[in-house]
Amino acid sequence: MKIVIIGNGISGITAARWIRKLSDHEITVISGESDYFYSRTALMYIYMGHMRKKDTQPYENWFWEKNRIHLIRAWVENIDFNHKTLQLKKAIQVNKTKPAPPKEIKYDKLIIATGSSPNKFGWPGQDLEGVRGLYSLQDLGYMERHSKNLKRAVIVGGGLIGIEMAEMFHSRNIPVTFLVREKSYWNNVLPLEESNMINQHIIENHIDLKLNTELKEIIDDGTGKVAAIITTEGEKIECGYVGLTAGVHPNISFLKNTDLEIGRGIKVNEYLETNIKDVYAIGDCAEQKNPLEGRRAIEAIWYTGRMMGETVAYNICDKKIKYNPGIWFNSAKFFEIEYQVYGNIQANPPEHHESIYWEHSEGNKSIRIVFDKNTSETLGFNLMGIRYRHELCEKWIREKTNIEEVLQNLGAANFDPEFYTQYENDLIDIYNQKTGKNISLKKRRSFNNFFKIFSK
Amino acid sequence: MNQDNHSFSLANPNPSHLNLGQKISIAVGMLGIFLILITWGGLTLPRPDIFLSITIFMMMAGSIGFGYFSYKNKIPGIKNNNVWFDSFMNRGTWGWVFGIVLTALYIFLYWAPQYLGKASGDAANTGLVALFDPLSYLLKGQKASEWFVYGTLYTVAVLGMGVKYILKYRHNRYQIVRTLSVMFFQLGFAFLLPEFLMAMKEPYYDFKNMWPLNFYFFQDWSLDSMLADSSKLGWLMLTSGFLMMFLISPILTYFYGKRWYCSWVCGCGGLAETAGDPFRHLSDKSLFAWKLERWIIYSVLVFVTITSVALIYSYSYNRQGKIMATPQDVALIVIGLMLLGIILIWALKKYTQVFTKKMLIIVTSILGFIALMSALTFVTGSSNVFIIDTYQLKFWYGLFISQAFAGVIGVGFYPLLGNRVWCRFGCPMAAILGIQQKFFSRFRITTNGGQCISCGNCSTYCEMGIDVRAYAQKGQDIVRSSCVGCGVCAAVCPRGVLRLENGSTDITERTKQLRTIHVTEDEIKIL
Numbered sequence: 001m002k003i004v005i006i007g008n009g010i011s012g013i014t015a016a017r018w019i020r021k022l023s024d025h026e027i028t029v030i031s032g033e034s035d036y037f038y039s040r041t042a043l044m045y046i047y048m049g050h051m052r053k054k055d056t057q058p059y060e061n062w063f064w065e066k067n068r069i070h071l072i073r074a075w076v077e078n079i080d081f082n083h084k085t086l087q088l089k090k091a092i093q094v095n096k097t098k099p100a101p102p103k104e105i106k107y108d109k110l111i112i113a114t115g116s117s118p119n120k121f122g123w124p125g126q127d128l129e130g131v132r133g134l135y136s137l138q139d140l141g142y143m144e145r146h147s148k149n150l151k152r153a154v155i156v157g158g159g160l161i162g163i164e165m166a167e168m169f170h171s172r173n174i175p176v177t178f179l180v181r182e183k184s185y186w187n188n189v190l191p192l193e194e195s196n197m198i199n200q201h202i203i204e205n206h207i208d209l210k211l212n213t214e215l216k217e218i219i220d221d222g223t224g225k226v227a228a229i230i231t232t233e234g235e236k237i238e239c240g241y242v243g244l245t246a247g248v249h250p251n252i253s254f255l256k257n258t259d260l261e262i263g264r265g266i267k268v269n270e271y272l273e274t275n276i277k278d279v280y281a282i283g284d285c286a287e288q289k290n291p292l293e294g295r296r297a298i299e300a301i302w303y304t305g306r307m308m309g310e311t312v313a314y315n316i317c318d319k320k321i322k323y324n325p326g327i328w329f330n331s332a333k334f335f336e337i338e339y340q341v342y343g344n345i346q347a348n349p350p351e352h353h354e355s356i357y358w359e360h361s362e363g364n365k366s367i368r369i370v371f372d373k374n375t376s377e378t379l380g381f382n383l384m385g386i387r388y389r390h391e392l393c394e395k396w397i398r399e400k401t402n403i404e405e406v407l408q409n410l411g412a413a414n415f416d417p418e419f420y421t422q423y424e425n426d427l428i429d430i431y432n433q434k435t436g437k438n439i440s441l442k443k444r445r446s447f448n449n450f451f452k453i454f455s456k
Numbered sequence: 457m458n459q460d461n462h463s464f465s466l467a468n469p470n471p472s473h474l475n476l477g478q479k480i481s482i483a484v485g486m487l488g489i490f491l492i493l494i495t496w497g498g499l500t501l502p503r504p505d506i507f508l509s510i511t512i513f514m515m516m517a518g519s520i521g522f523g524y525f526s527y528k529n530k531i532p533g534i535k536n537n538n539v540w541f542d543s544f545m546n547r548g549t550w551g552w553v554f555g556i557v558l559t560a561l562y563i564f565l566y567w568a569p570q571y572l573g574k575a576s577g578d579a580a581n582t583g584l585v586a587l588f589d590p591l592s593y594l595l596k597g598q599k600a601s602e603w604f605v606y607g608t609l610y611t612v613a614v615l616g617m618g619v620k621y622i623l624k625y626r627h628n629r630y631q632i633v634r635t636l637s638v639m640f641f642q643l644g645f646a647f648l649l650p651e652f653l654m655a656m657k658e659p660y661y662d663f664k665n666m667w668p669l670n671f672y673f674f675q676d677w678s679l680d681s682m683l684a685d686s687s688k689l690g691w692l693m694l695t696s697g698f699l700m701m702f703l704i705s706p707i708l709t710y711f712y713g714k715r716w717y718c719s720w721v722c723g724c725g726g727l728a729e730t731a732g733d734p735f736r737h738l739s740d741k742s743l744f745a746w747k748l749e750r751w752i753i754y755s756v757l758v759f760v761t762i763t764s765v766a767l768i769y770s771y772s773y774n775r776q777g778k779i780m781a782t783p784q785d786v787a788l789i790v791i792g793l794m795l796l797g798i799i800l801i802w803a804l805k806k807y808t809q810v811f812t813k814k815m816l817i818i819v820t821s822i823l824g825f826i827a828l829m830s831a832l833t834f835v836t837g838s839s840n841v842f843i844i845d846t847y848q849l850k851f852w853y854g855l856f857i858s859q860a861f862a863g864v865i866g867v868g869f870y871p872l873l874g875n876r877v878w879c880r881f882g883c884p885m886a887a888i889l890g891i892q893q894k895f896f897s898r899f900r901i902t903t904n905g906g907q908c909i910s911c912g913n914c915s916t917y918c919e920m921g922i923d924v925r926a927y928a929q930k931g932q933d934i935v936r937s938s939c940v941g942c943g944v945c946a947a948v949c950p951r952g953v954l955r956l957e958n959g960s961t962d963i964t965e966r967t968k969q970l971r972t973i974h975v976t977e978d979e980i981k982i983l
């Protein structure tokens with residue numbers, strides 16, 4: 001059987017690896033952006049000089065050949081679902097010793113994993129030179145080329161990519177103005193206190209943070225290049241680059257007007273099948289028809305892409321299984337502050353959510369645990385500047401563990417390096433004050449403690 | 457298309473401008489180094505006491521000042537911005553210049569110390585070595601040797617760059633404690649204590665060092681000096697040497713992994729972790745390099761073992777009547793030890809799953825070979841165990857391994873191959889500790905569930921060239937013999953995925969591939 005995968009991002013590549021593990025099918029991966037799989041999440045580190053491009057490639061180049069995963073560098077222009085063929089543009093073999101690939105490729109099963117594209121909301125001037133999102137290596141090259149002699153960059157949109165872009169420019173000593181529509185950074189996801197902490201941290205890093213501010217238009221300098229932007233408040237900010245980071249949307253424009261059922265993304269069922277037989281969609285470009293409870297239909301993050309890749313491989317190799325991403329988790333880093341979240345943490349929690357929150361006096365570390373006021377079940381963990389163990393937090397949430405039991409054993413979830421101060425006692429003090437109880441910490445940080453509780 | 461393939465790696469169009477403090481610090485440090493270079497060139501300075509103080513002060517002030525002004529206005533955290541854009545750190549021009557100077561220093565040290573100003577006999581030193589006379593007189597009442605110069609510069613580098621490292625990692629307590637530890641052991645155990653011992657007319661001895669890293673332990677002069685009647689502490693050194701090897705080291709390695717030595721105590725490690733830190737990302741992460749590593753390092757281990765057995769035997773042969781053990785005794789002890797080794801690993805193979813058949817065969821043949829040769833010697837009564845003259849063997853080991861490999865390549869090539877080339881490819885001590893770490897230790901690096909984003913920071917900054925990401929992205933714990941437990945992978949990981957741990961349970965289970973798959977086999981069977 002011949003399996004073709006479009007897109008060599010984490011979803012497509014995970015699918016390819018797992019299909020190879022599970023079967024002997026012929027596997028071809030077609031992708032337009034780069035010869036080899038690289039880690040999109042590491043784009044910022046290339047720009048900042050932490051890594052070279054090749055350091056962001058998780059597998060050495062011989063890996064693909066050895067595992068019989070055939071790589072073609074090309075853009076798929078069109079898919080003929082009736083005849084099961086793809087039309088390619090500018091196709092080249094990644095392995096230069098092989099004969100040039102045909103313009104048309106046949107498949108028995110097709111996996112679409114084409115990722116996302118940055119949003120543009122029809123701002124005047126959004127297509128000027130020096131205005132661009134950050135998603136691909138091409139975008140990064142563009143940003144790099146425009147960084148020379150850059151006096152100021154404006155970043156539009158206060159999400160995860162926006163703050164990464166701010167850090168990138170900052171690493172090159174380029175002044176940044178950061179426009180955030182909301183009244184506090186990422187406050188649709190982060191609870192108030194954490195969101196405030198990040199506001200402070202952004203300002204501490206000398207970023208000109210403008211909250212409650214949106215982009216109205218981008219002004220050109222007469223030659224088609226950006227000269228300044230005007231905010232909704234009417235303020236004019238001169239700049240040589242505008243980064244558009246107001247979210248992403250599934251990258252499926254080349255699939256419009258086909259038989260494929262499309263909403264915002266490619267519609268898939270719980271087996272990641274589309275409406276067309278033998279065609280699957282995974283990763284950022286897939287939209288769940290019936291999302292699991294508490295989950296969104298499109299979750300454009302690394303981890304879900306990886307899990308879908310694995311799931312689709314099982315389905316293709318005749319081991320039917322439903323996509324089940326388990327309990328929500330995510331992580332990020334805001335300049336120097338690491339962020340980890342497990343479970344159900346909401347910016348605007350419902351009435352029955354109760355939370356205990358501890359914050360370091362220096363304002364760069366915090367722990368929040370959310371539990372159900374009525375049942376005392378633990379619902380989620382939100383961490384800033386402190387690391388917790390994924391497996392244990394997940395277990396506690398899954399088993400609806402009582403908050404007091406969690407607090408007593410909380411040290412076992414601590415994943416910070418040796419010699420780091422442990423703050424679990426401070427959190428418990430807050431709980432005791434709040435409830436008038438008198439519980440205390442029984443387990444401190446250690447692998448054995450973790451394992452004892454985890455394997456119970 | 458061309459622009460799409462932009463390599464991104466060559467230049468930073470926005471060079472990071474050094475601030476005034478950094479510039480002054482560099483100037484001060486360079487001035488200190490300049491004094492070293494002109495005396496190396498042959499100039500003998502008057503008042504070496506004053507000039508030496510100035511030199512050392514300037515080099516220390518330069519490196520500490522550079523660290524201070526680099527990080528003082530920055531928020532504590534990972535400081536790797538622009539690393540790959542800096543010609544000093546990306547094998548650019550400055551990297552090469554520095555590499556060549558360092559290499560030259562080693563070449564002179566080993567093979568032409570007279571050009572550093574070392575005078576033989578009672579003649580007065582000149583040039584660089586003379587510059588260090590005052591300190592040498594102060595510590596042990598003798599004129600300096602080229603090795604004293606080297607030891608002093610080495611210690612200054614560990615201390616000065618150690619402070620810089622601590623400033624760089626001031627948010628990370630593991631890094632701070634570990635660096636203080638290597639600084640302490642370098643200054644106290646490697647530098648001062650041996651000098652004081654010599655002042656007391658005792659043998660030169662570094663108590664934290666152990667065989668096979670201090671290969672000289674079993675050389676004639678060393679054994680002679682420890683066994684000499686005039687030495688009051690010789691027995692302490694001998695006992696300490698054996699205790700370290702057979703008791704202290706295995707126990708500590710069992711509980712904490714080889715890091716207790718390699719990145720907390722060892723002098724080579726100390727230099728690598730402090731002065732070598734700017735070069736850690738230059739290590740080769742390819743699978744090929746890993747294969748090469750295993751071939752080379754275990755060959756060196758075999759080489760040092762054979763040479764040491766030969767040395768001990770020949771020592772007993774040449775000192776017959778003067779020491780208790782006869783050559784026959786030595787041969788028997790060696791045979792016994794080798795057979796014990798063979799039995800041990802066969803037993804381990806039987807009762808645990810840790811060895812593969814291939815490993816078993818290789819180890820058995822090597823140990824068997826040594827035992828056989830000793831048996832033959834026992835019968836023939838020859839003066840050499842391995843046919844080749846023992847002192848030839850010693851000479852070649854010294855030349856190729858101790859000098860060319862550990863010195864010239866190991867440190868001289870820091871800016872080209874990274875800071876742990878010797879530790880990774882050559883050090884026989886690391887080889888032994890590594891075997892223990894891999895098979896008999898509680899140490900491992902654990903991976904935090906599914907949080908890895910495969911970014912590659914961990915692998916890039918692993919000085920031992922371990923592809924940490926390959927494990928982390930599968931949710932697999934890392935148990936690798938070469939890991940020195942520096943903790944930098946865990947520090948640079950932007951998602952908090954890695955942790956160095958000592959845990960008594962579940963180590964084999966957790967190092968299995970794909971421990972944290974999100975689709976379990978069970979689920980598939982249910983459907």
Ligand SMILES: Cc1cc2nc3c(=O)[nH]c(=O)nc-3n(C[C@H](O)[C@H](O)[C@H](O)COP(=O)(O)OP(=O)(O)OC[C@H]3O[C@@H](n4cnc5c(N)ncnc54)[C@H](O)[C@@H]3O)c2cc1C
Nearest residue numbers: 007009010011031032033075076114115283284300301302
């Ligand atoms: C700067 C940045 C930082 C991020 N950081 C994080 C993070 O820290 N954590 C996290 O969870 N997520 C992060 N994300 C999101 C994460 O990277 C994505 O969710 C993930 O990469 C999506 O993977 P994918 O395989 O679905 O798609 P992609 O990685 O987008 O791969 C799709 C591939 O398909 C190719 N392709 C598209 N159309 C065609 C076509 N017509 N023909 C041929 N090839 C085509 C594209 O060129 C691309 O290479 C980040 C994203 C960005 C941009």
Ligand code: SF4
Nearest residue numbers: 918939940942943945
């Ligand atoms: S794996 Fe991590 S701790 Fe071990 S040597 Fe490499 S960077 Fe250091």
Ligand code: SF4
Nearest residue numbers: 908911912914928949
């Ligand atoms: S373990 Fe951390 S540093 Fe290493 S690849 Fe994963 S996320 Fe990156």
